[in-house]
Amino acid sequence: MDKRVDIHHFGPFRDARGCSDEAVSTKVATPRELYAELGLEAAFPLSGLRVAVNDAFAAWDALLADGDRVVFVAPSSGG
Amino acid sequence: MFEIATEPIEPAACRRALAADAVGAFVAFEGWVRDHNGGRAVTLLEYEAYAVLAVSEGERILAEAAERFEVEAVHAVHRTGRLAVGDLAVWVGVTAAHRAPAFEACRYVIDEVKARVPIWKREHYADGASGWVDGATGAPGPSTGGPSTGGPSTDGEPPASPGPSSARPR
Numbered sequence: 302m303d304k305r306v307d308i309h310h311f312g313p314f315r316d317a318r319g320c321s322d323e324a325v326s327t328k329v330a331t332p333r334e335l336y337a338e339l340g341l342e343a344a345f346p347l348s349g350l351r352v353a354v355n356d357a358f359a360a361w362d363a364l365l366a367d368g369d370r371v372v373f374v375a376p377s378s379g380g
Numbered sequence: 381m382f383e384i385a386t387e388p389i390e391p392a393a394c395r396r397a398l399a400a401d402a403v404g405a406f407v408a409f410e411g412w413v414r415d416h417n418g419g420r421a422v423t424l425l426e427y428e429a430y431a432v433l434a435v436s437e438g439e440r441i442l443a444e445a446a447e448r449f450e451v452e453a454v455h456a457v458h459r460t461g462r463l464a465v466g467d468l469a470v471w472v473g474v475t476a477a478h479r480a481p482a483f484e485a486c487r488y489v490i491d492e493v494k495a496r497v498p499i500w501k502r503e504h505y506a507d508g509a510s511g512w513v514d515g516a517t518g519a520p521g522p523s524t525g526g527p528s529t530g531g532p533s534t535d536g537e538p539p540a541s542p543g544p545s546s547a548r549p550r
Contacts, residue, residue, distance in 0.1 A: 312428050312500035313512040349516040353498075356432045372430060372498075376515030379427060379458055379499030380411050380470050380490060 303328055304367040306335060313375050317344050332371060333361040341373065349376050382438025382497075383457045384431050389468045398453050398475045405479040407486040411470035413463045418519070421506035427460045427469065430498040434458070441492040449485035451476040456489055458499055 308323040315321050318341075329335050332352040336342065351374040352359055358374075365371070391410065398406065413425050442454045452475040459469050472489045476482040504510040509526025513519070 311430050311498070312502070316512070351498075353430070353433050357436070358433070372433070374430065374433075374498050375500060375512075377495060377497055377499055378501040378513040378515035378518075379429070379497055380494035 304365060304369075306365060307368075307370045308335075308339075309370065309372050311372065311375070314341070314345070314373055317341070330364055331362045332359060332365065332373075335365065335371065336361075336373060345373070345375065350374060381455055382435055382442050382493075383455075384429050384434055385457050385459050386461055389457050389459060389471045391468065391471055394455060394457060394471055394473055398455060398473050400452060400475065402477060403452050403475040405476045405482040407474050407476075407479070407482040409470075409472040409486050409490045410468055411490070413465050413467045413469055415465045417503065422465065422503055423506050424465075424504035425463045425467075425469065426502040426504070427458070427463065428500050428502070429458070429460045431460075434497045434499055437497050438493060441489055441496065444492070445474070445485045445489050448488065449474075449476070449481040450478075451481050451485045454485060454489060456493060458493065458497065460499070 303326045306325050306327055308325060310318050310321055310323070327335060327338060329338050332354065336347060352361055353372040353374055354363060354365070354369050356370070391408070395406065395408065415422055438456060442456060445451065445454050454474050456472045457470065463469055470490070470493065472486055472493070474482045474486045474489070476485070500515070501513045502510055503513055505526060507526040509523040511523030
């Protein structure tokens, strides 16, 4: 069954996607699968990335629920 | 407390807030914007934060520091927005009864903040190019508007080795 996932992009991801927010309808179960579905790995290899779901860091294989908010977190470059 | 600041950080005020009679040592780190990086002239930095998660992760780091080191208080502030050369990008202050844990905790906090807190830096160069710094390598990603070479442009520290936390080398 399709679930709605809201994705917010920051920094390099926003530039790559050309938008800050995306609402997707998807059958995938996990953030890892969602990332693959979006085709982002070519530009941003998964290794070294983190993912946040509903404003908390999550496992790449956590189960997504309808209405979840997802952010793919590029390696930090603050400081 | 860990804060994201959209306005200039005031170190004197941050310091005063940590003063206490039980404190014998105060150690602070300030990260400034410098004018060069990797052979390129830097004119401007832009910092962007995933603010909600940055604050929660920053608070987690400060709590870890308070747990690991015998300190009285820890405070950190990170700017977002556009910063010119010489501006203060990040401030970390630690108080303790004695200097050794204050130094150790301060180092721990800035290393972990740089590795873990979801903040990203876009560098602007004198040649007109700009690009997001790759947090994994410290080098700029693809830049626009000019030639693309270069690396990070704040404190110039070599990547931190993985420690007892989830810190990643930069």
